Amino acid sequence: MKKMKPITRTVNLIIIISLVLGLGLTITYFSYNQNTELLATSQNNLHQQSDILYQSVKNAMLPGNAPVAVTLFNDIRDINPAYEIMLFRSNGVEAFSDNSTIETVNNNITNKVFDHRPASADSVMNISGNKAFNQTVAMRKTSSFQEKKEDETFFTIYKPLLNLPKCAVCHGSDHTVRGVIKISSNITPIVQRQEINTLIAGTFFIFLVLILTAFLTQFFKKKILQPVKHIGAVCTSVTGGDFNRRVEISNNDEIGVLGETVNTMVRGLYERFQLSKFVSSSTIDSLNSKKDGVKESITLFFSDIRSFTAYSEKKTPEEVVVNLNKILAFQTRIIHENGGDVDKYVGDEIVAIFSGKDKEINACRSALIIQKELNEKSTEIYDGLTVGIGINTGEVILGMIGSEERADFTVIGDHVNYASRLCDAAKPGEVIISQSVYENLDGKGIEVSKPYKIKVKGKEKFHKVYLLSPLKDGDL
């Protein structure tokens, strides 16, 4: 039998894996989407702000209103201190910090001259070494990135201010990018919100997995595993010969039906078990094998009570049945103990068959034990009844004989008749064996009387037969 692997462990593992994968993927998907959306909303907002700034700067610069752009930057910063808004020239120097642009414009135009402005008192910022800034100028494309400074996270956009044809009138046509707008926002609250979302999702995930695992495990245990175990226990009991146990499942589902089926099966097995007391094992084997008929060499054992008709006339029916059953049961037990199989009872006669390598010695041993017991205890136990026994070995036909309604697995053939005739010829206490049986007893400790020649009913010729010598104390 293979080593059993408990299904409980497998079922629990499947439940946990399914929940972790299913819930994990679902919660991760929604949590990820929510966090992405949260960040994207903030970033899109900043991109829109940068677009507005771009258009504002472009339109303010066109009529030469640079101070308007400066004021706009300052106003937006005042309204939303979380924003850092700067405008840099394409060389990285903070715009409006000196008069170099004014000088360039004055050189390019002829009809208007811009006045110099006072130099900025503040320190001038220069980001010419900034990688994102340089990339924006080189690629002429908006770039954005997220960076962490100490405990705070910032989202920054660098947007190039293009030197459009209408701008080139004042600013010249020798460069493509006039400057870069930098807009940066502190998105620490959003990042924190993302972290909280992730934490909540993780906690929710663990909580759900634990709760559902406990629930599903208990459900499967109660509804499936325990009933299956119970059914297994009943089957084990039946295997051990206990036909009284029944499956007790109240489930109104497949498991309940299975339990009912097992109960029906156990009842059937019990009935078959009981039936085996009345039907020879060869009949049961035949039913199992479904063979129509086979030819086989077996040893036939016939035992018949002597003077039974006279005995039954002298006794009451109850006494006849009691003592007949007693002597038949005794003989049956001896035959079974020696490997034989009772084929049938015909009135007071037993027909038994022995198969296998030692069939002759087993049949003779059964006969001698029976005769010894009856010789010693017939009067005391069996009301004085005695038997004559005939044994013959030969090839016979075994098969299911009868009709579909009623049939017996039995033996037929000339050797069967011959064994019966030997039984008829045996006197009370005698065991007559045929020549074929004798030939297989050589050297096996069974003593016989020298051959006799007898003529049996239905046979023209005389046949050699032998009488088994009774057992002495200590034999066998």
Next chain:
Amino acid sequence: MKKNILIVISAAVLFSMVSCSHKKETAASLVPEDYSGWTITADNLNYPIPGHENHFRRVLINPKGQEVSVIKKEGKDYYAYPKGTIVIKEIYPTLNPKEGTKPVSLTVMIKDPENPQSRDGWIWVVKDLKKNTEKIIDYEFCYDCHTNANEPHQYGDGNPDGEFRDYLFFPYRKTASGNRQQSSDNRSY
């Protein structure tokens, strides 16, 4: 065996990721190989401009583009180039290239309003002739500059009437005789 399958799957995933990351590199060529027979709409552009800086330029338009329709609306001309119009601007290595010098790149406008990467009906492509690569510029750069073509500007004829020229600084025009009239550059500076 399992290891091999894992390697194959990983390679496929990696390939997909790399492919996706380069989605703006167009797979099929958008720019025709041979455009030499097309009509030139602007030549001898040998002055620096933002976007192309110090590079000589020449502009050509395909036959489809010559089917441009021009309608009058509120006293102004409105140009509408049909779908399939292709305008190629050849970019040369210097401002004054020697005769026989080949362009180094092409900046191309293709009228394809259904294309999701189009802006106001045009898709804007840069073709590197050395690397033979094409890239769709779906951000502001080309579009913003060419928006100025629809209002008075300082290049070509300067669009003094503020015609809507469908983003072309040098629009295709037919004369009364049906011959093309090449734009002249009358820059004021």
